[in-house]
Amino acid sequence: MGPLVLQAPLAGVTDRTFRRLVRRWAGDTLLFTDMVAASRLEDDRSHRKLAGLGDDGGPVGVQLFDHRPSAMAEAARRAEDLGAAAIDINMGCPVPKVARRGGGSALLRDPELAARIVAAVAAAVTVPVSVKARLGWCEGSADPVRLALLLQNAGARRLTFHGRTRRQGYGGQADWAAIGAVKRAVTIPLIANGDIGTAADARRCLALSGADGVMVGRATLGAPWTVGRLQAQLDGHPDPGDPSPRTRLLLAREHLELLLQEHGAHGLLIARRHLGWALAGLPGTAALRATLLQTPEAATALDLLARAAADAEDGPQGSTAGQP
Ligand SMILES: Cc1cc2nc3c(=O)[nH]c(=O)nc-3n(C[C@H](O)[C@H](O)[C@H](O)COP(=O)(O)O)c2cc1C
Missing domain, CATH: 1.10.1200 (Non-ribosomal Peptide Synthetase Peptidyl Carrier Protein; Chain A)
Known part of the structure; x- marks a missing residue:
């Protein structure tokens, strides 16, 4: 097996129908729901994004966002009850609706709170807890190594870093070397994300970052075979190519x-x-x-x-x- 290739959660895209298609090429890989507000799970156990977890023949993690440790712990517990194979905590979403309330990328400005959230969630569930973050809030203040160490010590079992700050949005290039600095500091698996669309991109990113795997987002839009195709290539198999x-x-x-x-x-x-x-x-x-x-x-x-x-x-x- 080569380095892991993961499908990135994409709001409004990676619903259960899309995940079912991804799995056709990617087998029993761990997939994620797109982000779910913890508050939605507080009042509504049957949130539609959590319907049929595991129905598609493989593990599905639930990605949650909020800034309140207790709400996140409760939501994680409910997600686990509903069949979540893992819990991922969103610390990267730049959308104002999410960040203004202190969730998503706003947690990059408060690493101590971010760590308290991870600790609360890890204590609430038995499934692995991971975090998906950006490098920091803005170039001047970004300290992804410190953040990563706090998250690891709080109980995160895997980290994914998108190689951009919140301020960068999707501009410029993902900084894979900065992800490498995080990789050298932590002992838990680290996944690199940002601007990976081909196996060649993935190999360059892995060489620069030393990461344990890659996560692919925008390149999968309209192309649910991408994760499976890249995984086959990184596993050393011939390139299956795009479908006809x-x-x-x-x-x-x-x-x-x-x-x-x-x-x-x-x-x-x-x-x-x-x-x-x-x-x-x-x-x-x-x-x-x-x-x-x-x-x-x-x-x-x-x-x-x-x-x-x-x-x-x-x-x-x-x-x-x-x-x-
Ligand atoms: C339409 C869209 C929706 C996204 N929704 C989420 C989300 O729900 N949760 C999350 O952690 N990241 C989300 N992201 C960020 C991606 O998972 C990924 O980190 C980002 O697109 C960079 O990777 P890429 O260059 O491979 O696209 C979203 C990105 C896009 C373009």
Whole structure:
């Protein structure tokens, strides 16, 4: 086995339907829900993001955010009751709605509180507790090594660092070398995250950071096979490549079908962004994409995708290029 490749939690994307597709290529890898407000679990045990944990044939961790240790502990306990295989604590989300209330990336400014949260959660559950953080709040104040040591001492069993500060948002380049400084300081597994889309990226990041694995986010949008593909490559297997255009169109269609089964007619609205990403990577589908993003009829969308798939190449993408 090579270094671990993990699917990043992505709000509004990595729901149970998407995770089911990811698993098709990535087997029994640990997947995560996207972030869930601890307060939602306080009043509502059946929060929809926690429905069917473990239904997809592999372990699913629940990612929680809040700034109150006791609320986080209680939410973690409930998540464990509902089948969470792990609890991940979000300390990276820059969205003002989350950070303004002291959760997500705001915890980067208060490492002591961050550590108290980890300690409270670790004491509340038997499953492993991990943290996903950024390097710090802003360049001047960032001290990811100190933060990481506090989190480790508080009971975190694994850390993931996105190599940017909160202030950087998604600008510039993820600093994989800064993740390396954290790796050298801690004894628990450290996962590097940020700007990894290919096995070559992953290898460069691992060489620079010395991390135990990588986590892939935006590169998986519309491409749920990415984690499995990268894991195969890092395990030393031949590159399985991207699925053929036909398979990708059938997959997009299946994704829509699954969302319709789960959410009824609203599934079409949820599917639109996934379809947009899925088709953005396929040459010659601009007109289809524009129609799909507008049609109010799920049946039309399903039909258009089936027809496009029937007309599409079935070989590996690009394999017919240059043939007579
Ligand atoms: C649309 C979107 C939603 C995200 N939602 C979450 C989330 O719920 N929890 C979290 O820890 N990070 C979230 N992130 C951050 C990603 O997990 C990841 O750290 C970041 O995108 C950097 O990795 P990448 O360069 O591979 O995308 C989100 C990112 C994006 C683009």
